[in-house]
Amino acid sequence: MADAPRFSVITPVYNTPADVFWAMVSSMRRQGFEDWELCLVDDCSPSPHVAALLDEAEGTDPRVRVARRAENGGIVAASNDAVAMARGEFLALLDHDDELHPDALLLVDRALREEPEADYAYTDEDKIDRAGRHSGPFFKPDWSPERMRTQMYSCHLSVFRRSLVEEVGGFDPEFEGSQDWDLVLRATERARAVVHVPRVLYHWRMLEGSTSGADEAAKPWAFTAGTRAVQAHLDRIGMPARCTHDPEDRGVYHLDPELTDEPLVSIVIPTAGQVREVRYEPVVLISHCLRSIVETSTYENYELVVVTDTPADPALLEELREIGGERLRLVEYDKPFSYSDKINTGAAAARGEHLLLLNDDIEVATPNWIERMVMYSGMEGIGAVGGRLLLQDGRLQHVGVRFQNGLPGHPYWGFRGDFRGYANAARIATNCLAVTAACLMTRRELFEQLNGLSDRFPVNYNDVDYCLRLWRAGKRSVYDPDLKMIHFESSSRSSAVEEWEKRLLMEIWLPFTDPDPYSNPQLRHELPRPSSKFSWMPRRPRLLRRRLKGQPA
Protein backbone atom coordinates (compact mmCIF):
# COMPACT_ATOMS: atom_id res chain seq x y z
CA MET A 1 0.00 0.00 0.00
CA ALA A 2 1.77 3.10 -1.24
CA ASP A 3 -0.57 5.79 0.13
CA ALA A 4 -0.91 6.44 3.82
CA PRO A 5 -3.93 4.61 5.18
CA ARG A 6 -6.68 6.32 7.16
CA PHE A 7 -6.06 4.19 10.27
CA SER A 8 -2.93 2.57 11.65
CA VAL A 9 -3.91 0.02 14.25
CA ILE A 10 -1.18 -0.20 16.90
CA THR A 11 -0.72 -3.63 18.47
CA PRO A 12 2.25 -4.62 20.63
CA VAL A 13 2.57 -8.41 20.77
CA TYR A 14 4.00 -10.48 23.59
CA ASN A 15 3.60 -14.23 24.07
CA THR A 16 0.12 -14.09 22.59
CA PRO A 17 -1.75 -17.43 22.58
CA ALA A 18 -2.35 -18.50 18.98
CA ASP A 19 -6.16 -18.66 19.22
CA VAL A 20 -6.62 -15.15 20.57
CA PHE A 21 -3.98 -13.78 18.19
CA TRP A 22 -5.90 -15.10 15.19
CA ALA A 23 -9.17 -13.83 16.66
CA MET A 24 -7.58 -10.37 16.87
CA VAL A 25 -6.17 -10.49 13.31
CA SER A 26 -9.45 -11.87 11.96
CA SER A 27 -11.39 -9.06 13.62
CA MET A 28 -9.21 -6.65 11.65
CA ARG A 29 -9.67 -8.49 8.38
CA ARG A 30 -13.45 -8.50 8.93
CA GLN A 31 -13.57 -4.70 9.09
CA GLY A 32 -16.16 -3.17 6.78
CA PHE A 33 -13.79 -0.23 6.37
CA GLU A 34 -10.73 -1.33 4.42
CA ASP A 35 -8.30 1.55 4.53
CA TRP A 36 -6.19 0.45 7.46
CA GLU A 37 -2.86 -1.08 8.36
CA LEU A 38 -2.15 -3.28 11.35
CA CYS A 39 1.22 -2.50 12.95
CA LEU A 40 2.32 -5.49 14.99
CA VAL A 41 5.45 -5.14 17.11
CA ASP A 42 6.79 -8.24 18.81
CA ASP A 43 8.37 -7.28 22.10
CA CYS A 44 10.89 -10.12 21.94
CA SER A 45 8.42 -12.85 22.89
CA PRO A 46 10.22 -15.89 24.36
CA SER A 47 7.51 -18.28 23.09
CA PRO A 48 8.73 -19.69 19.78
CA HIS A 49 5.22 -19.90 18.26
CA VAL A 50 4.86 -16.09 18.15
CA ALA A 51 7.44 -15.61 15.37
CA ALA A 52 5.59 -18.14 13.21
CA LEU A 53 2.26 -16.46 13.95
CA LEU A 54 3.59 -13.07 12.89
CA ASP A 55 5.13 -14.46 9.69
CA GLU A 56 1.86 -16.11 8.79
CA ALA A 57 -0.19 -12.99 9.57
CA GLU A 58 2.13 -10.84 7.48
CA GLY A 59 1.78 -13.26 4.59
CA THR A 60 -2.00 -13.43 4.66
CA ASP A 61 -2.68 -9.70 4.21
CA PRO A 62 -0.48 -6.93 2.81
CA ARG A 63 -2.01 -4.51 5.30
CA VAL A 64 -0.45 -6.42 8.18
CA ARG A 65 3.02 -5.05 8.93
CA VAL A 66 5.36 -6.63 11.44
CA ALA A 67 8.38 -5.36 13.35
CA ARG A 68 10.46 -7.25 15.87
CA ARG A 69 12.27 -5.75 18.80
CA ALA A 70 15.77 -7.06 19.49
CA GLU A 71 15.18 -6.93 23.23
CA ASN A 72 12.20 -6.86 25.52
CA GLY A 73 11.31 -3.27 26.38
CA GLY A 74 7.81 -3.50 27.81
CA ILE A 75 4.50 -2.36 26.40
CA VAL A 76 5.44 1.32 26.19
CA ALA A 77 8.59 0.71 24.13
CA ALA A 78 6.75 -1.70 21.83
CA SER A 79 3.83 0.72 21.43
CA ASN A 80 6.19 3.57 20.58
CA ASP A 81 7.89 1.37 17.98
CA ALA A 82 4.47 0.67 16.49
CA VAL A 83 3.69 4.41 16.46
CA ALA A 84 6.99 5.04 14.69
CA MET A 85 6.19 2.53 11.93
CA ALA A 86 2.60 3.80 11.52
CA ARG A 87 1.73 5.83 8.42
CA GLY A 88 -1.97 6.38 8.98
CA GLU A 89 -3.72 9.67 9.66
CA PHE A 90 -5.16 8.18 12.85
CA LEU A 91 -3.80 5.66 15.35
CA ALA A 92 -6.17 3.11 16.85
CA LEU A 93 -5.01 1.13 19.87
CA LEU A 94 -5.77 -2.58 19.85
CA ASP A 95 -4.36 -5.03 22.39
CA HIS A 96 -2.97 -8.32 21.08
CA ASP A 97 -5.67 -10.41 22.74
CA ASP A 98 -8.71 -8.20 22.07
CA GLU A 99 -11.08 -7.85 19.12
CA LEU A 100 -12.68 -5.05 17.15
CA HIS A 101 -16.32 -5.07 16.10
CA PRO A 102 -16.61 -5.43 12.29
CA ASP A 103 -18.03 -1.89 12.04
CA ALA A 104 -15.49 -0.31 14.38
CA LEU A 105 -13.29 1.57 11.92
CA LEU A 106 -16.22 2.37 9.65
CA LEU A 107 -18.18 4.10 12.40
CA VAL A 108 -15.16 5.84 13.89
CA ASP A 109 -14.26 7.11 10.43
CA ARG A 110 -17.81 8.40 9.96
CA ALA A 111 -17.69 10.20 13.31
CA LEU A 112 -14.32 11.73 12.52
CA ARG A 113 -15.60 13.00 9.18
CA GLU A 114 -18.60 14.58 10.89
CA GLU A 115 -16.27 16.43 13.27
CA PRO A 116 -13.20 17.36 11.18
CA GLU A 117 -11.48 19.01 14.16
CA ALA A 118 -11.60 15.82 16.23
CA ASP A 119 -8.17 14.75 17.40
CA TYR A 120 -9.34 11.96 19.66
CA ALA A 121 -12.24 9.50 19.39
CA TYR A 122 -13.43 6.68 21.63
CA THR A 123 -16.20 4.11 21.59
CA ASP A 124 -18.15 1.96 24.03
CA GLU A 125 -16.71 -1.45 24.86
CA ASP A 126 -17.51 -4.80 26.41
CA LYS A 127 -15.66 -7.85 27.64
CA ILE A 128 -15.27 -11.15 25.89
CA ASP A 129 -14.05 -14.47 27.21
CA ARG A 130 -11.81 -16.97 25.51
CA ALA A 131 -14.82 -18.71 23.99
CA GLY A 132 -16.08 -15.42 22.53
CA ARG A 133 -18.96 -14.85 24.96
CA HIS A 134 -19.75 -11.17 25.52
CA SER A 135 -20.42 -9.57 28.91
CA GLY A 136 -20.00 -6.40 30.95
CA PRO A 137 -20.73 -3.74 28.34
CA PHE A 138 -19.58 -0.25 29.27
CA PHE A 139 -21.86 2.42 27.85
CA LYS A 140 -20.02 5.70 28.15
CA PRO A 141 -20.94 9.37 28.23
CA ASP A 142 -19.70 11.90 25.70
CA TRP A 143 -16.44 13.64 26.52
CA SER A 144 -16.31 14.33 30.25
CA PRO A 145 -12.97 15.86 31.31
CA GLU A 146 -13.73 15.68 35.03
CA ARG A 147 -14.65 12.00 34.80
CA MET A 148 -11.42 11.34 32.93
CA ARG A 149 -9.49 12.55 35.99
CA THR A 150 -11.06 10.00 38.31
CA GLN A 151 -11.68 7.06 35.97
CA MET A 152 -9.98 5.91 32.78
CA TYR A 153 -13.39 5.62 31.15
CA SER A 154 -12.62 6.19 27.48
CA CYS A 155 -10.12 3.31 27.40
CA HIS A 156 -11.06 1.09 24.40
CA LEU A 157 -11.37 1.78 21.53
CA SER A 158 -9.17 4.88 21.55
CA VAL A 159 -8.28 6.56 18.27
CA PHE A 160 -5.81 9.48 18.15
CA ARG A 161 -4.78 11.79 15.34
CA ARG A 162 -1.22 10.63 14.64
CA SER A 163 0.18 14.16 14.40
CA LEU A 164 -1.10 14.87 17.92
CA VAL A 165 0.48 11.72 19.35
CA GLU A 166 3.78 12.72 17.76
CA GLU A 167 3.39 16.26 19.08
CA VAL A 168 2.97 15.04 22.68
CA GLY A 169 5.85 12.58 22.34
CA GLY A 170 4.00 9.26 22.20
CA PHE A 171 3.70 6.90 25.16
CA ASP A 172 5.64 7.80 28.31
CA PRO A 173 7.57 4.92 29.95
CA GLU A 174 7.17 6.60 33.33
CA PHE A 175 3.52 5.53 33.37
CA GLU A 176 3.91 1.94 32.23
CA GLY A 177 0.70 0.10 33.12
CA SER A 178 -1.41 3.24 32.70
CA GLN A 179 0.32 4.53 29.58
CA ASP A 180 -2.98 4.74 27.69
CA TRP A 181 -4.57 6.93 30.36
CA ASP A 182 -1.51 9.18 30.44
CA LEU A 183 -1.57 9.50 26.65
CA VAL A 184 -5.30 10.32 26.59
CA LEU A 185 -4.80 12.99 29.27
CA ARG A 186 -1.84 14.57 27.47
CA ALA A 187 -3.50 14.39 24.06
CA THR A 188 -6.85 15.78 25.20
CA GLU A 189 -5.14 18.72 26.89
CA ARG A 190 -4.30 19.84 23.34
CA ALA A 191 -7.09 18.23 21.30
CA ARG A 192 -9.35 20.63 19.39
CA ALA A 193 -12.33 18.28 19.70
CA VAL A 194 -13.10 14.84 21.09
CA VAL A 195 -15.78 12.55 19.69
CA HIS A 196 -17.56 9.61 21.25
CA VAL A 197 -19.17 6.84 19.20
CA PRO A 198 -21.92 5.41 21.45
CA ARG A 199 -21.60 1.84 20.16
CA VAL A 200 -19.86 -1.23 21.57
CA LEU A 201 -17.06 -1.51 19.03
CA TYR A 202 -14.27 -3.04 21.12
CA HIS A 203 -14.22 -6.41 22.83
CA TRP A 204 -11.76 -6.60 25.71
CA ARG A 205 -10.66 -10.18 26.32
CA MET A 206 -10.78 -11.43 29.90
CA LEU A 207 -7.67 -13.51 30.41
CA GLU A 208 -5.82 -14.35 33.60
CA GLY A 209 -3.48 -11.50 34.53
CA SER A 210 -5.37 -8.97 32.42
CA THR A 211 -6.87 -5.83 34.06
CA SER A 212 -10.10 -6.66 32.26
CA GLY A 213 -10.39 -9.83 34.36
CA ALA A 214 -12.13 -10.00 37.68
CA ASP A 215 -8.89 -9.92 39.67
CA GLU A 216 -7.96 -6.28 39.83
CA ALA A 217 -4.84 -7.08 41.81
CA ALA A 218 -3.41 -8.72 38.70
CA LYS A 219 -1.55 -5.55 37.76
CA PRO A 220 -1.30 -3.46 40.95
CA TRP A 221 1.37 -1.23 39.44
CA ALA A 222 -1.14 -0.14 36.81
CA PHE A 223 -3.21 1.58 39.50
CA THR A 224 -0.29 3.41 41.08
CA ALA A 225 0.85 4.43 37.60
CA GLY A 226 -2.69 5.72 37.05
CA THR A 227 -2.44 7.88 40.16
CA ARG A 228 0.86 9.32 38.95
CA ALA A 229 -0.49 9.95 35.45
CA VAL A 230 -3.47 11.88 36.81
CA GLN A 231 -1.24 13.82 39.21
CA ALA A 232 1.08 14.80 36.38
CA HIS A 233 -1.96 15.94 34.41
CA LEU A 234 -3.29 17.99 37.35
CA ASP A 235 0.11 19.66 37.71
CA ARG A 236 0.21 20.48 33.99
CA ILE A 237 -3.23 22.07 33.93
CA GLY A 238 -2.67 23.86 37.25
CA MET A 239 -5.50 22.20 39.13
CA PRO A 240 -4.79 22.51 42.88
CA ALA A 241 -5.50 18.87 43.72
CA ARG A 242 -3.88 15.61 44.75
CA CYS A 243 -4.92 12.31 43.22
CA THR A 244 -5.32 9.13 45.26
CA HIS A 245 -6.73 5.78 44.28
CA ASP A 246 -9.66 4.20 46.06
CA PRO A 247 -8.59 1.49 48.53
CA GLU A 248 -11.88 -0.35 47.91
CA ASP A 249 -11.94 -0.09 44.15
CA ARG A 250 -8.69 0.64 42.43
CA GLY A 251 -10.38 1.60 39.18
CA VAL A 252 -11.76 4.62 41.04
CA TYR A 253 -9.63 7.63 41.88
CA HIS A 254 -10.25 10.63 44.09
CA LEU A 255 -9.11 14.23 43.96
CA ASP A 256 -8.37 16.07 47.18
CA PRO A 257 -7.93 19.84 47.23
CA GLU A 258 -4.52 21.40 47.76
CA LEU A 259 -5.39 25.06 47.49
CA THR A 260 -2.59 27.61 47.43
CA ASP A 261 -4.92 30.46 48.36
CA GLU A 262 -8.36 30.84 49.85
CA PRO A 263 -10.49 33.30 47.88
CA LEU A 264 -13.53 34.73 49.64
CA VAL A 265 -16.58 32.48 49.30
CA SER A 266 -20.06 33.89 49.85
CA ILE A 267 -22.52 31.28 51.06
CA VAL A 268 -25.95 32.54 50.04
CA ILE A 269 -28.81 30.92 51.97
CA PRO A 270 -32.42 31.95 51.42
CA THR A 271 -34.67 31.11 54.34
CA ALA A 272 -38.21 31.50 55.59
CA GLY A 273 -37.18 30.53 59.13
CA GLN A 274 -38.95 27.18 58.90
CA VAL A 275 -39.02 24.65 61.72
CA ARG A 276 -38.82 20.96 60.84
CA GLU A 277 -38.21 17.74 62.69
CA VAL A 278 -34.62 16.67 62.24
CA ARG A 279 -33.60 13.40 63.90
CA TYR A 280 -36.74 13.40 66.03
CA GLU A 281 -36.17 16.91 67.28
CA PRO A 282 -37.81 20.10 66.00
CA VAL A 283 -35.14 22.50 64.78
CA VAL A 284 -35.06 25.84 63.03
CA LEU A 285 -33.54 24.78 59.72
CA ILE A 286 -31.46 27.91 59.11
CA SER A 287 -29.95 27.80 62.61
CA HIS A 288 -29.11 24.13 62.21
CA CYS A 289 -27.61 24.77 58.79
CA LEU A 290 -25.45 27.71 59.96
CA ARG A 291 -24.29 25.81 63.01
CA SER A 292 -23.19 22.86 60.88
CA ILE A 293 -21.27 25.20 58.54
CA VAL A 294 -19.52 27.05 61.35
CA GLU A 295 -18.71 23.94 63.37
CA THR A 296 -17.69 21.63 60.51
CA SER A 297 -15.99 23.73 57.84
CA THR A 298 -12.19 23.89 57.71
CA TYR A 299 -12.17 26.72 55.13
CA GLU A 300 -11.46 30.08 56.77
CA ASN A 301 -12.34 32.74 54.24
CA TYR A 302 -16.11 32.71 53.85
CA GLU A 303 -19.09 34.92 54.59
CA LEU A 304 -22.65 33.88 55.30
CA VAL A 305 -25.30 35.82 53.38
CA VAL A 306 -28.67 34.85 54.81
CA VAL A 307 -31.69 36.19 52.92
CA THR A 308 -34.68 36.37 55.26
CA ASP A 309 -38.31 37.20 54.68
CA THR A 310 -39.58 40.34 56.35
CA PRO A 311 -40.64 40.74 58.99
CA ALA A 312 -38.29 38.15 60.45
CA ASP A 313 -38.49 36.91 64.01
CA PRO A 314 -36.08 39.12 66.03
CA ALA A 315 -35.20 36.20 68.30
CA LEU A 316 -34.21 34.13 65.27
CA LEU A 317 -32.09 36.95 63.87
CA GLU A 318 -30.35 37.26 67.20
CA GLU A 319 -29.68 33.52 67.25
CA LEU A 320 -28.26 33.68 63.72
CA ARG A 321 -25.97 36.57 64.69
CA GLU A 322 -24.76 34.55 67.61
CA ILE A 323 -23.96 31.53 65.43
CA GLY A 324 -22.55 33.38 62.42
CA GLY A 325 -20.67 36.10 64.28
CA GLU A 326 -18.77 38.51 62.05
CA ARG A 327 -19.17 36.29 59.01
CA LEU A 328 -22.93 36.81 58.95
CA ARG A 329 -24.69 39.31 56.69
CA LEU A 330 -28.45 39.47 56.89
CA VAL A 331 -30.33 40.56 53.79
CA GLU A 332 -34.03 41.31 54.01
CA TYR A 333 -36.42 40.19 51.29
CA ASP A 334 -39.84 41.80 51.23
CA LYS A 335 -41.22 40.75 47.85
CA PRO A 336 -43.62 37.89 47.04
CA PHE A 337 -41.84 34.53 47.11
CA SER A 338 -39.46 33.81 44.26
CA TYR A 339 -36.53 31.50 44.97
CA SER A 340 -34.62 32.89 42.00
CA ASP A 341 -35.10 36.50 43.05
CA LYS A 342 -34.25 35.69 46.64
CA ILE A 343 -30.96 34.10 45.56
CA ASN A 344 -30.22 36.99 43.19
CA THR A 345 -30.88 39.47 46.01
CA GLY A 346 -28.44 37.60 48.25
CA ALA A 347 -25.86 37.36 45.47
CA ALA A 348 -26.07 41.10 44.87
CA ALA A 349 -25.08 41.68 48.49
CA ALA A 350 -22.27 39.11 48.38
CA ARG A 351 -18.63 40.14 48.12
CA GLY A 352 -16.99 36.78 47.45
CA GLU A 353 -15.20 35.59 44.33
CA HIS A 354 -17.29 32.42 44.47
CA LEU A 355 -20.97 32.13 45.29
CA LEU A 356 -22.13 29.04 47.14
CA LEU A 357 -25.90 28.68 46.86
CA LEU A 358 -27.22 26.62 49.72
CA ASN A 359 -30.64 25.54 50.93
CA ASP A 360 -31.37 25.99 54.61
CA ASP A 361 -32.35 22.31 54.94
CA ILE A 362 -28.75 21.21 54.40
CA GLU A 363 -26.29 19.88 56.96
CA VAL A 364 -22.58 19.85 56.18
CA ALA A 365 -20.99 16.39 56.45
CA THR A 366 -17.60 16.98 54.82
CA PRO A 367 -15.19 19.29 56.66
CA ASN A 368 -13.31 20.40 53.52
CA TRP A 369 -16.48 20.86 51.46
CA ILE A 370 -15.72 24.48 50.55
CA GLU A 371 -12.13 23.63 49.58
CA ARG A 372 -13.46 20.85 47.34
CA MET A 373 -15.84 23.21 45.59
CA VAL A 374 -13.25 25.96 45.16
CA MET A 375 -10.83 23.37 43.70
CA TYR A 376 -13.27 22.84 40.82
CA SER A 377 -14.91 26.26 40.64
CA GLY A 378 -11.55 27.97 40.15
CA MET A 379 -10.92 26.06 36.91
CA GLU A 380 -11.56 28.00 33.71
CA GLY A 381 -13.86 25.52 31.95
CA ILE A 382 -16.08 24.84 34.95
CA GLY A 383 -19.25 26.79 35.66
CA ALA A 384 -20.99 25.01 38.51
CA VAL A 385 -20.03 22.46 41.17
CA GLY A 386 -22.36 20.23 43.14
CA GLY A 387 -21.98 17.41 45.61
CA ARG A 388 -23.40 14.16 46.84
CA LEU A 389 -26.55 14.87 48.80
CA LEU A 390 -27.97 12.23 51.10
CA LEU A 391 -31.40 11.98 52.65
CA GLN A 392 -31.66 11.91 56.42
CA ASP A 393 -31.78 8.11 56.43
CA GLY A 394 -28.53 7.88 54.45
CA ARG A 395 -30.02 7.20 51.02
CA LEU A 396 -28.96 9.00 47.85
CA GLN A 397 -30.74 12.20 46.93
CA HIS A 398 -28.47 13.93 44.39
CA VAL A 399 -25.51 12.71 42.37
CA GLY A 400 -25.85 15.20 39.53
CA VAL A 401 -28.85 15.87 37.30
CA ARG A 402 -29.50 13.71 34.23
CA PHE A 403 -32.07 14.27 31.49
CA GLN A 404 -34.47 11.68 30.14
CA ASN A 405 -36.62 12.75 27.21
CA GLY A 406 -35.68 16.35 27.84
CA LEU A 407 -36.72 16.47 31.50
CA PRO A 408 -34.27 16.61 34.40
CA GLY A 409 -34.19 13.97 37.11
CA HIS A 410 -32.10 12.63 39.94
CA PRO A 411 -30.62 9.26 39.01
CA TYR A 412 -30.47 6.69 41.82
CA TRP A 413 -32.75 8.81 44.02
CA GLY A 414 -33.57 6.81 47.16
CA PHE A 415 -31.00 4.09 46.46
CA ARG A 416 -28.60 3.05 49.24
CA GLY A 417 -26.04 5.68 50.18
CA ASP A 418 -23.19 3.43 49.12
CA PHE A 419 -24.76 2.56 45.77
CA ARG A 420 -21.99 2.82 43.22
CA GLY A 421 -24.11 3.70 40.23
CA TYR A 422 -23.60 2.36 36.75
CA ALA A 423 -19.86 2.01 36.11
CA ASN A 424 -19.19 3.73 39.45
CA ALA A 425 -20.95 6.89 38.20
CA ALA A 426 -22.02 7.86 41.74
CA ARG A 427 -18.50 7.40 43.15
CA ILE A 428 -16.43 9.34 40.66
CA ALA A 429 -16.29 13.02 39.78
CA THR A 430 -18.21 13.49 36.58
CA ASN A 431 -19.73 16.15 34.39
CA CYS A 432 -23.45 16.60 34.10
CA LEU A 433 -25.66 19.15 32.42
CA ALA A 434 -26.82 20.49 35.78
CA VAL A 435 -26.43 20.20 39.53
CA THR A 436 -28.97 21.11 42.17
CA ALA A 437 -28.89 24.58 43.73
CA ALA A 438 -29.50 22.96 47.10
CA CYS A 439 -25.69 23.09 47.17
CA LEU A 440 -24.07 24.74 44.15
CA MET A 441 -20.91 26.78 43.74
CA THR A 442 -20.31 29.11 40.82
CA ARG A 443 -17.95 31.99 40.19
CA ARG A 444 -19.61 35.32 40.90
CA GLU A 445 -18.26 36.72 37.65
CA LEU A 446 -20.17 34.04 35.69
CA PHE A 447 -23.29 34.49 37.80
CA GLU A 448 -23.31 38.20 37.01
CA GLN A 449 -22.56 37.67 33.32
CA LEU A 450 -25.63 35.43 33.07
CA ASN A 451 -27.79 37.77 35.19
CA GLY A 452 -28.16 35.19 37.93
CA LEU A 453 -31.08 32.80 38.21
CA SER A 454 -33.88 33.43 35.74
CA ASP A 455 -37.13 34.93 36.97
CA ARG A 456 -38.91 32.79 34.36
CA PHE A 457 -38.40 29.93 36.82
CA PRO A 458 -39.26 31.46 40.21
CA VAL A 459 -39.71 28.14 42.04
CA ASN A 460 -38.44 25.07 40.17
CA TYR A 461 -35.79 24.43 37.52
CA ASN A 462 -34.02 27.76 38.06
CA ASP A 463 -30.83 25.84 38.91
CA VAL A 464 -31.18 23.59 35.86
CA ASP A 465 -31.80 26.61 33.65
CA TYR A 466 -28.75 28.38 35.11
CA CYS A 467 -26.48 25.37 34.55
CA LEU A 468 -27.77 24.98 31.00
CA ARG A 469 -27.02 28.64 30.31
CA LEU A 470 -23.52 27.97 31.63
CA TRP A 471 -23.31 24.93 29.33
CA ARG A 472 -24.31 27.06 26.36
CA ALA A 473 -21.58 29.52 27.34
CA GLY A 474 -19.06 26.66 27.27
CA LYS A 475 -18.88 25.98 31.01
CA ARG A 476 -19.28 22.50 32.46
CA SER A 477 -21.09 21.46 35.63
CA VAL A 478 -19.35 18.97 37.91
CA TYR A 479 -20.58 16.46 40.44
CA ASP A 480 -18.08 15.73 43.24
CA PRO A 481 -18.84 12.41 45.01
CA ASP A 482 -16.53 13.17 47.94
CA LEU A 483 -18.50 16.22 48.97
CA LYS A 484 -21.22 14.80 51.18
CA MET A 485 -24.09 16.77 52.63
CA ILE A 486 -27.30 15.77 54.36
CA HIS A 487 -30.40 17.20 52.70
CA PHE A 488 -33.47 17.15 54.91
CA GLU A 489 -35.70 16.93 51.90
CA SER A 490 -38.93 15.05 52.43
CA SER A 491 -38.00 11.39 52.04
CA SER A 492 -41.34 10.60 50.42
CA ARG A 493 -40.89 12.08 47.01
CA SER A 494 -43.63 14.43 45.90
CA SER A 495 -43.35 16.21 42.61
CA ALA A 496 -44.19 19.82 43.18
CA VAL A 497 -43.15 20.74 39.65
CA GLU A 498 -45.92 22.33 37.65
CA GLU A 499 -46.74 21.31 34.08
CA TRP A 500 -46.05 24.81 32.77
CA GLU A 501 -42.56 24.65 34.28
CA LYS A 502 -41.84 21.41 32.46
CA ARG A 503 -43.20 22.79 29.21
CA LEU A 504 -41.17 25.99 29.50
CA LEU A 505 -37.97 24.12 30.28
CA MET A 506 -38.46 21.84 27.29
CA GLU A 507 -39.41 24.74 25.06
CA ILE A 508 -36.13 26.50 25.83
CA TRP A 509 -33.72 23.63 26.30
CA LEU A 510 -34.91 20.50 24.49
CA PRO A 511 -32.29 20.70 21.71
CA PHE A 512 -29.55 20.73 24.36
CA THR A 513 -30.97 18.19 26.79
CA ASP A 514 -32.36 15.48 24.54
CA PRO A 515 -30.20 13.50 24.29
CA ASP A 516 -28.23 14.16 27.45
CA PRO A 517 -24.58 14.08 26.32
CA TYR A 518 -23.48 12.72 29.69
CA SER A 519 -25.74 9.70 29.42
CA ASN A 520 -25.86 6.96 26.77
CA PRO A 521 -28.64 5.65 24.49
CA GLN A 522 -28.35 2.25 26.15
CA LEU A 523 -29.09 3.69 29.59
CA ARG A 524 -32.41 4.64 31.08
CA HIS A 525 -32.28 6.62 34.32
CA GLU A 526 -28.55 5.84 34.25
CA LEU A 527 -29.00 2.08 34.36
CA PRO A 528 -28.59 -0.26 31.37
CA ARG A 529 -31.70 -1.26 29.47
CA PRO A 530 -32.07 -5.06 29.32
CA SER A 531 -32.05 -4.87 25.52
CA SER A 532 -28.57 -3.30 25.65
CA LYS A 533 -27.14 -6.78 26.26
CA PHE A 534 -27.43 -7.40 22.54
CA SER A 535 -26.00 -4.08 21.45
CA TRP A 536 -22.64 -5.55 20.36
CA MET A 537 -24.24 -7.55 17.55
CA PRO A 538 -23.24 -6.61 14.01
CA ARG A 539 -25.78 -4.32 12.47
CA ARG A 540 -25.53 -5.67 8.94
CA PRO A 541 -25.14 -9.14 7.53
CA ARG A 542 -21.65 -9.96 6.29
CA LEU A 543 -22.62 -9.69 2.62
CA LEU A 544 -23.90 -6.15 3.03
CA ARG A 545 -20.78 -5.16 4.94
CA ARG A 546 -18.67 -6.22 2.00
CA ARG A 547 -20.46 -3.67 -0.16
CA LEU A 548 -19.06 -0.95 2.06
CA LYS A 549 -15.52 -1.74 0.97
CA GLY A 550 -13.59 0.92 -0.87
CA GLN A 551 -14.29 3.78 1.52
CA PRO A 552 -12.67 7.07 0.54
CA ALA A 553 -9.21 7.38 2.04
Place this chain on the structure above:
Amino acid sequence: MDDGSDLRQELEERDAEIERLRALLVARDVEIGEERGRRLELESYVLRLMSFIRLARLAVTRPVYVLRKLRGRWSGERG
Protein backbone atom coordinates in the same frame (compact mmCIF):
# COMPACT_ATOMS: atom_id res chain seq x y z
CA MET B 1 -31.83 21.31 98.61
CA ASP B 2 -31.62 17.54 98.51
CA ASP B 3 -35.01 17.31 96.80
CA GLY B 4 -33.86 19.85 94.21
CA SER B 5 -30.65 18.01 93.37
CA ASP B 6 -32.52 14.68 93.20
CA LEU B 7 -34.98 16.23 90.81
CA ARG B 8 -32.17 17.67 88.71
CA GLN B 9 -30.43 14.31 88.63
CA GLU B 10 -33.65 12.59 87.62
CA LEU B 11 -34.17 15.13 84.84
CA GLU B 12 -30.61 14.65 83.61
CA GLU B 13 -31.09 10.90 83.59
CA ARG B 14 -34.32 11.29 81.66
CA ASP B 15 -32.62 13.59 79.16
CA ALA B 16 -29.81 11.08 78.72
CA GLU B 17 -32.35 8.31 78.20
CA ILE B 18 -34.21 10.42 75.62
CA GLU B 19 -30.92 11.08 73.83
CA ARG B 20 -30.10 7.37 73.87
CA LEU B 21 -33.50 6.43 72.48
CA ARG B 22 -33.28 9.18 69.85
CA ALA B 23 -29.86 7.90 68.75
CA LEU B 24 -31.36 4.40 68.55
CA LEU B 25 -34.21 5.68 66.41
CA VAL B 26 -31.84 7.50 64.09
CA ALA B 27 -29.67 4.39 63.76
CA ARG B 28 -32.79 2.32 63.06
CA ASP B 29 -33.83 4.87 60.42
CA VAL B 30 -30.51 4.38 58.69
CA GLU B 31 -30.98 0.59 58.78
CA ILE B 32 -34.49 0.94 57.39
CA GLY B 33 -33.16 3.42 54.84
CA GLU B 34 -30.68 0.85 53.63
CA GLU B 35 -33.46 -1.68 53.16
CA ARG B 36 -35.69 0.87 51.45
CA GLY B 37 -32.80 1.78 49.19
CA ARG B 38 -32.23 -1.86 48.31
CA ARG B 39 -35.95 -2.28 47.62
CA LEU B 40 -35.92 0.70 45.27
CA GLU B 41 -32.91 -0.74 43.43
CA LEU B 42 -34.77 -4.03 42.97
CA GLU B 43 -37.92 -2.22 41.87
CA SER B 44 -35.96 -0.31 39.30
CA TYR B 45 -34.49 -3.58 38.00
CA VAL B 46 -37.96 -5.13 37.80
CA LEU B 47 -39.33 -2.09 35.99
CA ARG B 48 -36.56 -2.29 33.40
CA LEU B 49 -37.19 -5.99 32.98
CA MET B 50 -40.94 -5.39 32.57
CA SER B 51 -40.32 -2.80 29.88
CA PHE B 52 -38.18 -5.36 28.08
CA ILE B 53 -40.95 -7.94 28.35
CA ARG B 54 -43.41 -5.39 26.95
CA LEU B 55 -41.03 -4.81 24.07
CA ALA B 56 -40.70 -8.57 23.48
CA ARG B 57 -44.51 -8.89 23.42
CA LEU B 58 -44.76 -5.99 21.03
CA ALA B 59 -42.26 -7.74 18.78
CA VAL B 60 -44.93 -10.35 18.06
CA THR B 61 -47.60 -7.87 16.99
CA ARG B 62 -45.46 -5.05 15.59
CA PRO B 63 -42.10 -6.56 14.66
CA VAL B 64 -41.11 -3.81 12.23
CA TYR B 65 -41.63 -1.10 14.83
CA VAL B 66 -39.66 -3.02 17.46
CA LEU B 67 -36.83 -3.83 15.06
CA ARG B 68 -36.56 -0.21 13.99
CA LYS B 69 -36.56 0.95 17.60
CA LEU B 70 -33.92 -1.53 18.69
CA ARG B 71 -31.78 -0.98 15.63
CA GLY B 72 -31.88 2.75 16.26
CA ARG B 73 -30.94 2.32 19.89
CA TRP B 74 -28.17 -0.17 19.20
CA SER B 75 -26.74 2.03 16.47
CA GLY B 76 -26.21 4.68 19.08
CA GLU B 77 -29.16 6.89 18.20
CA ARG B 78 -29.93 9.19 21.08
CA GLY B 79 -33.26 9.95 22.57
